[in-house]
Amino acid sequence: MSESRPVASDALMRVVGLDKSYGGLKAVDSVTFDVHRGEVLALVGDNGAGKSTLVKAIAGAQPPDAGHVEMEGVPVRLHTPRDAEAAGIGCLHQGLGLVDTLDVPENVFLGRELRSRFLGVVPQLDHARMRQRTIELLDRFGIHLPRLNDPVIRLSGGQRQTVAISRLLLQEVRLVIMDEPMASLGVEEGRRVLDLVRNMRERGISVIVISHNLEHVFQLADRIAVMKNGRLLDVVETAATTREAVVRMITFGEAA
Amino acid sequence: MNESPGAAAPSVAAIGHLDRRWLFEGLGLTIVIIALAVIFSLINPRFASVVNFINILTQSSYYVIIAVGMTFVITNAGIDLSVGSILALVTVIGFELIKEGMHPGLGVLVMFALGGLIGCFTGFLVSYVRIPPFIATLGMMVALRGLALVHSAGNMHYGLPSSVTWFGQGTIVGIPVPVIIAFLFALFGAWLFNHTRFGLHVRAIGGNREAARLAGVPVNRIELMVYALMGLITALGGLIMIARIDSTQATIGTSMEIHVIAAVIIGGTSLFGGRGTIYGTVLGALLLSMMTNALVIAGVDYFWQLVVMGAIVLIAVAIANLRERRVSALAFFPRSWFEGRT
Numbered sequence: 090m091s092e093s094r095p096v097a098s099d100a101l102m103r104v105v106g107l108d109k110s111y112g113g114l115k116a117v118d119s120v121t122f123d124v125h126r127g128e129v130l131a132l133v134g135d136n137g138a139g140k141s142t143l144v145k146a147i148a149g150a151q152p153p154d155a156g157h158v159e160m161e162g163v164p165v166r167l168h169t170p171r172d173a174e175a176a177g178i179g180c181l182h183q184g185l186g187l188v189d190t191l192d193v194p195e196n197v198f199l200g201r202e203l204r205s206r207f208l209g210v211v212p213q214l215d216h217a218r219m220r221q222r223t224i225e226l227l228d229r230f231g232i233h234l235p236r237l238n239d240p241v242i243r244l245s246g247g248q249r250q251t252v253a254i255s256r257l258l259l260q261e262v263r264l265v266i267m268d269e270p271m272a273s274l275g276v277e278e279g280r281r282v283l284d285l286v287r288n289m290r291e292r293g294i295s296v297i298v299i300s301h302n303l304e305h306v307f308q309l310a311d312r313i314a315v316m317k318n319g320r321l322l323d324v325v326e327t328a329a330t331t332r333e334a335v336v337r338m339i340t341f342g343e344a345a
Numbered sequence: 346m347n348e349s350p351g352a353a354a355p356s357v358a359a360i361g362h363l364d365r366r367w368l369f370e371g372l373g374l375t376i377v378i379i380a381l382a383v384i385f386s387l388i389n390p391r392f393a394s395v396v397n398f399i400n401i402l403t404q405s406s407y408y409v410i411i412a413v414g415m416t417f418v419i420t421n422a423g424i425d426l427s428v429g430s431i432l433a434l435v436t437v438i439g440f441e442l443i444k445e446g447m448h449p450g451l452g453v454l455v456m457f458a459l460g461g462l463i464g465c466f467t468g469f470l471v472s473y474v475r476i477p478p479f480i481a482t483l484g485m486m487v488a489l490r491g492l493a494l495v496h497s498a499g500n501m502h503y504g505l506p507s508s509v510t511w512f513g514q515g516t517i518v519g520i521p522v523p524v525i526i527a528f529l530f531a532l533f534g535a536w537l538f539n540h541t542r543f544g545l546h547v548r549a550i551g552g553n554r555e556a557a558r559l560a561g562v563p564v565n566r567i568e569l570m571v572y573a574l575m576g577l578i579t580a581l582g583g584l585i586m587i588a589r590i591d592s593t594q595a596t597i598g599t600s601m602e603i604h605v606i607a608a609v610i611i612g613g614t615s616l617f618g619g620r621g622t623i624y625g626t627v628l629g630a631l632l633l634s635m636m637t638n639a640l641v642i643a644g645v646d647y648f649w650q651l652v653v654m655g656a657i658v659l660i661a662v663a664i665a666n667l668r669e670r671r672v673s674a675l676a677f678f679p680r681s682w683f684e685g686r687t
């Protein structure tokens with residue numbers, strides 16, 4: 090159901106003139122773009138193009154050198170991951186960002202723990218409720234982990250990925266960013282992530298998804314943004330482009 | 346689908362699980378302790394008396410307390426070499442204030458405040474100035490010992506009011522007060538470690554600092570709090586120690602850090618951070634105190650005790666490394682001790 094979108098009025102987030110350098114290297118070079126409400130925007134580009142750096146800036150994980158981000162026309166301060174969360178931005182970072190030594194519920198709820206009161210006064214972790222909610226979340230992926238209280242380092246790559254993605258479903262989000270969410274998933278688990286992304290879109294949540302898998306990109310995305318050497322080359326409607334054109338842009342930097 | 350997550354059922358399951366894990370972790374060590382106790386008793390019957398066992402428990406009390414704090418520091422992927430010096434400075438100052446007529450309660454309060462402040466400063470150095478923990482606390486160890494010596498070089502303080510010595514010498518229904526305090530404090534430490542947000546954040550930072558940061562954990566603040574807590578806890582340990590022996594001097598607590606760190610490692614806490622056990626730490630501290638006691642009874646002098654203690658630490662680290670399959674010489678001690686925070 091692709092309807093034509095009037096530009097500015099539909100923008101949930103607007104990124105304006107973002108810059109980020111590492112020493113002399115311009116990892117992100119004055120990047121400006123919009124994310125529409127309820128769209129899936131794919132972000133593609135070669136290794137080292139600057140995708141993760143851009144995403145980290147938007148997620149408050151690494152403040153940019155210059156530029157700013159607006160949510161629904163209002164500039165937001167994104168200096169910490171908590172700022173981003175408060176602005177309704179959820180992020181799955183590349184490499185998942187799990188703590189290997191913690192167990193599954195602890196990883197899922199890290200940074201937004203559920204608490205009860207010990208003896209009615211002292212706040213303490215509500216392990217039972219976090220465990221219960223974790224089971225429910227994992228159920229949505231059809232995943233059952235027999236030993237939730239083992240450190241997540243003992244899980245398989247796909248199971249770990251599911252745990253990381255579960256974190257996104259906890260908070261009230263308006264925008265979800267996923268940096269290579271399908272990197273180590275099997276076919277079945279990958280399909281569930283695709284379903285999840287579609288489901289988010291149906292609920293009006295915008296999704297930025299980074300992927301090297303153009304097949305997934307073309308299945309999922311409403312629009313495709315292409316980065317090269319820190320610059321955002323172009324944002325194109327998926328329906329109005331071809332895989333070959335996107336590959337050409339990624340490799341040679343030719344606008345379609 | 347039951348709407349309320351049936352408070353009883355899952356929590357019992359979760360606790361049951363935790364207990365099993367604890368039991369398993371502590372089991373090997375418990376067996377070692379019992380076996381050693383039997384061997385020592387066979388070698389020297391004087392070891393086997395009830396009086397001596399109570400003596401061991403009492404001697405271990407301040408090590409248990411300080412080692413519980415050290416468990417937080419090491420699980421946070423840090424190390425604190427300055428505990429012995431903090432203990433010395435805090436106790437010589439507290440002792441003198443009380444001796445000079447300050448109300449004992451107030452004097453004790455000053456000790457805690459001083460310990461906490463020193464810990465805050467160490468935490469600040471590690472977390473915000475980004476001095477690697479090994480170096481920062483080594484510097485503090487030397488500097489604070491120097492301050493303690495400046496304050497009372499060569500002076501032996503003694504003669505505390507009984508309201509203070511009660512903490513080290515009193516008994517409640519026959520059980521020494523320091524043992525009761527250490528026991529309650531270990532329970533509190535286990536709760537803080539496993540059942541509070543603070544404890545979870547400490548374990549998360551030690552496991553993967555960057556992931557913790559990305560998840561929204563205030564890593565610098567938590568790390569500062571860990572060292573502050575260590576300072577406070579050291580003051581508590583110091584209070585009980587000086588109350589027990591009713592004296593202190595600037596050299597008290599020398600090489601205490603090695604004893605405490607050894608207890609934590611022997612207990613099974615990972616030197617590399619992220620995984621720790623308060624229960625194991627308590628057992629580790631008990632084991633060490635038992636061995637020290639056996640050496641004393643056997644007439645081994647203090648200098649040789651130090652040699653044995655150092656050897657135990659090295660063996661414990663080597664075993665821990667094998668257990669975690671980090672056998673390369675470079676990985677012998679965690680890099681996180683020598684790296685500044687980013």
Ligand SMILES: Nc1ncnc2c1ncn2[C@@H]1O[C@H](COP(=O)(O)OP(=O)(O)OP(=O)(O)O)[C@@H](O)[C@H]1O
Nearest residue numbers: 111114116134135136137138139140141142143183
């Ligand atoms: N912390 C850092 N310090 C220094 N340079 C960095 C750092 N992080 C990234 N870079 C550099 O910035 C550039 C962009 O990196 P980035 O991780 O954003 O690329 P990417 O598009 O996500 O690549 P990939 O597809 O491989 O994940 C690269 O040249 C990288 O080497």
Ligand SMILES: [Mg+2]
Nearest residue numbers: 140141183268
């Ligand atoms: Mg990347």
